[in-house]
Amino acid sequence: xxxxxxxxxxxxxxGRPEVSRRDFLNEITLGALGIAGLGGAALTYQxxxxxxxxxxxxxxxxxxxxxxxxNSVTFLQDQQVYIVRTSGGFFAVSAVCTHxxxxxxxxxxxxxxxxxxxxxxxxxxxxxxxxxxxRPLPHxxxxxxxxxxxxxxxxxxxxxxxxxxx
Numbered sequence: 180x181x182x183x184x185x186x187x188x189x190x191x192x193x194g195r196p197e198v199s200r201r202d203f204l205n206e207i208t209l210g211a212l213g214i215a216g217l218g219g220a221a222l223t224y225q226x227x228x229x230x231x232x233x234x235x236x237x238x239x240x241x242x243x244x245x246x247x248x249x250n251s252v253t254f255l256q257d258q259q260v261y262i263v264r265t266s267g268g269f270f271a272v273s274a275v276c277t278h279x280x281x282x283x284x285x286x287x288x289x290x291x292x293x294x295x296x297x298x299x300x301x302x303x304x305x306x307x308x309x310x311x312x313x314r315p316l317p318h319x320x321x322x323x324x325x326x327x328x329x330x331x332x333x334x335x336x337x338x339x340x341x342x343x344x345x
Contacts, residue, residue, distance in 0.1 A: 241321075241329040244269065244345045252285050252292070252303050260319065260331060261285065261292065263303055268342035271319040271331045272305040278312040292316065304339060315339070 239258055247253055247264040254261055259274040259282055272292075274283050281296040291308060292301040299310030306315045320335035321343045
């Protein structure tokens with residue numbers, strides 16, 4: 180038997196070098212610091228990148244006035260707006276209930292706009308009939324473009340008595 184001492188980096192009896200406890204902990208520490216550094220870099224990148232919501236335009240074309248028959252209420256789902264045509268002209272009414280923001284539904288058999296969630300009911304011109312809604316449905320600005328199409332601007336609310344005559 181020999182009393183030879185093996186150096187920590189020298190091969191062990193199996194032929195593989197023996198890893199000391201210190202080297203093992205150093206490698207674990209470096210790995211953890213590397214992962215933390217990558218996470219910090221990712222969070223920094225996310226913080227400095229723009230946080231923009233891409234919402235649909237608040238101004239949109241609603242088509243030719245001939246698309247809307249007299250005394251009709253047409254729901255434009257993608258814009259959440261009703262285009263109402265009476266014998267007096269056109270107006271645009273929000274389809275979002277003033278109570279809790281639910282999207283209302285046009286009920287042609289009852290000739291009213293109704294909130295399916297909480298029971299608010301409105302006339303076709305947006306006036307409140309009943310229910311918990313605190314206000315009538317707002318009217319949006321509506322005009323004609325140079326090429327004769329209806330143009331609705333949801334950023335401009337107008338008085339309910341303002342009607343676009345064509």
